[in-house]
Amino acid sequence: MSDCILEMRGITKEFPGVKALNNVHLRVKAGEIHALCGENGAGKSTLMKVLSGVYPHGTYTGDILYQGNVCRFKNIKQSEEAGIVIIHQELALVPQLSIAENLFLGNEQAQKGVIDWRKTKLETLELMKKVGLAEPADTLVSQIGVGKQQLVEIAKALAKKVRLLILDEPTAALNEDDSENLLNLLLELKKQGITSIMISHKLNEITKIADSITVLRDGQTIETLDVQGGELTENRIIKGMVGRELQNRYPERHAEIGEVIFEVKEWNVHHPLRPDRKVVSDANLSVRKGEIAGIAGLMGSGRTELAMSIFGKSYGKNISGTLIKDGRQLNIRHAGDAIQNGIVYVTEDRKGNGLILMDNIKGNITLSKLNKVASGLVMDERREKHEAERFRRKLNIKTPDIYQTTGNLSGGNQQKVMLSKWIFAEPDILILDEPTRGIDVGAKYEIYGIINQLAEEGKAVIIISSELPELLGMCDRIYTMCEGELTAEFSKEDASQETLMKYMTNRIKKGGEAYADTGANG
Template identity: 75%
Template sequence: MSQFILEMRGITKEFPGVKALENVNLQVKEGEIHALCGENGAGKSTLMKVLSGVYPYGTYSGDILFKGEVCKFKDIKQSEELGIVIIHQELALIPYLSIAENIFLGNERAKRGVINWNETIVKTKELLKKVGLNESPHTLVGNLGVGKQQLVEIAKALSKEVKLLILDEPTAALNEDDSENLLRLLLEFKKQGMTAIIISHKLSEISKVADSITILRDGKTIETLDMRKDHVTEDRIIKGMVGRDLTNRYPKRESNIGEVIFEVRNWNVYHPLHNERKVIDDVNFYIRKGEIVGIAGLMGAGRTELAMSIFGKSYGKKISGQIFKNGYEIDVSDVSKAIENGIAYVTEDRKGNGLILMDDIRKNITLSRLNKVAKRFVVDENQEIIESEKYRERLKIKTPSVFQKTEKLSGGNQQKVVLSKWIFAQPDILILDEPTRGIDVGAKYEIYTIINQLAQDGKGILLISSELPEILGMCDRIYVMCEGRITGELNRDEATQENLMKLMTKIELRG
């Protein structure tokens, strides 16, 4: 019998105007953790959707062999019956149902159409113990954090007697502790004989857990590396992904910093539901013209809440404090006024809040400033096409046309559309909240280059990131937050990961 539990041979998949996969080959050994790497749009998720039956047999060419048998999956149910289970990057849980209901949804423990709740609860407890989640089966999924929801997804996969577990960017939205916990869990499953395929842009994580790596580029298989024999480094993986050496992950920038352009004074924000809970506590900071200012902090430090409250008070209650631009106080009491005053906010949730996925690239880009492409309140479609084409070329958005639906784009290209949308608004202050989350190193470099160019053009940039190397590599000055307060300010030359971490965990007693 073959040592490979899975073989995908000559897989080719086309969409209108795009060949997503071209003659791709993948071999996965039984009992290993196999990583799938590549830039956004390389075809990783598409390949896994072919494998799991999301794209059914007949919509692609090539062969899938699982345990030596040729498979022709018509839908995801057929692949799951063989033990192939995929956990997508966007979690597919229903927040208003309990953990138990989510785990067995579509796979109910029932006889003659009647659910056996006692068996369901007992089985749920067993599964939660396996994934190390200490929660009641009756807990609503909506009351769990993202890290715990990811564990519920894995418990759901285990309920289907999984033999090959596919995880698509499983740690993209997790903090460091939750990510480490998930990786430990994967290694434990490996000891128990489970095979896993992991798609991730976090190369340090892949180096920790993967036995083999297959690299895709532009829809083609580049190579498969054995982590135990080939002395694989992160730089080696990056070269395979982007087709060149990426000697410096952060582009160089000539600083052109001017006078203070933006200032926040004595800013206080209370929780939108729990009015007595102060989320942002007396925050003060400033940004100079042409300066990239970072905000570092652990999950829950209040970074996103601060950004959203500044951008048109789109988060929080009982907001107080002052905001100044070029020395004059400005009104940011709603989003329209914030935009009018030259403030833009690139959200960390590009799919939920940053884009209208069902609309095309053209409409998403021009949405932030429709009056720029309208005459007498009527949108000039020709002008809209001209403007959106400019940004497609400037930001190198990989797409056959600006009429492409944004939901069809890779994560990195979606992020470029979000950036295009807010650059089109011609802001003076650009707040970037996790601008490179879930995208590959090549696309990151392109976005860093765009950010640097904006700073060079005199914009004030506020960069929020959970990745300390990103903060250190991009920012001229860094503020650190902990529990809603700013606990320190460091210049580029005095900032280190150790210094930042000390300030990120500097909890003070509130008065």
């Protein structure tokens, strides 16, 4: 019997005006963890959607051989019946249903049309034990964190007797601890004989758990690498992904930092649904002209809540404190006031809150300040087209034209559209929340270059990121945040992953008082 569980031969998939996959080959051994790497738009997710029946047979050319048999899946149900289950980056759970109800949604444990709830609960508890979930089976999915929701998805796959598990960016939204737990679970599933295909941009995770790596570039198979067979560096993988050596992960930056342009003083924010719960407490921070400042904190530390509340009270209740720009106190009541005062917030959720995916690039870019491309109440089509085209070229958005539907772009290009939208608003202060989440190293480098250019133009930039190397590589100063409090402040020279993590996990403020002994403010 062959050790190969899956072989995809000559897979070609086209969309209007775009050849997403061009004669792609993929071979996966039984019982291994096989990673799929490539830049955004390389065709990774498209290939897995072909495999799982999201794109049914007849919409692509080529052959799928699974367990030695040619497969022509017409839908996801057929692929799942064969033991192939895909977990998408956007989790397919119903928040208002319990863990048990989600695990067997569409796969109900029923007899003669009546659900057997006793059997459902018993099997749920058994599946939860396998993935390391200790919550009661009737817990609503909305009441557990993203990391545990990811485990629910895997338990749901196990309920379908999975033999080949596909995971698309499974750790993109997870903190370090949750990511580590998930990777360990994949290794445990491997011991149980389950084969996994993992799409990820986190190369350190891939080299840690993968047995083989297939690299795609521009819709074509470049190479398959044996991870366990010898020394395989992240730079070697990157070379295959981008077609060249990437000497530095972060572009060189020559900071010319000016005076303080923006200050937040004694800032307090309460939870919108539970006003008695304070999510940001007495926060004080500042940022200078031409400076890139960072905020480091674990998920749930209050980073996003702080940023959104500053941006026109877009989050929270009973917000108090002072915002000062250019020495003048601001009175900001909503997001429109923030934009008018030169403050913008680039959300971490580009698909849910950042972009209108059904609209074209042109419409998204000009949305933040329509009065710039309008004459009175009438849109100036010529001016709008000119501005959108200018940003397409300036930020190197890879697309045939500005009329391309934004939802059809790769993650990196969507991120550039979202940055274009807010740069178009002509801000002085940009708050960037997870600006490179879910995008590849090549696109990250381009985003970093755009951020550096904004700082060189005299803008003040605040970066929120879960990736400490990113903050250390990009920022002039870094604040740490823990449980709603800013706990320390470090200059670039004094910061390290160890010191940042210390104050990200400890509410005790450095020096006894906030930032008293850092000297980072000059």
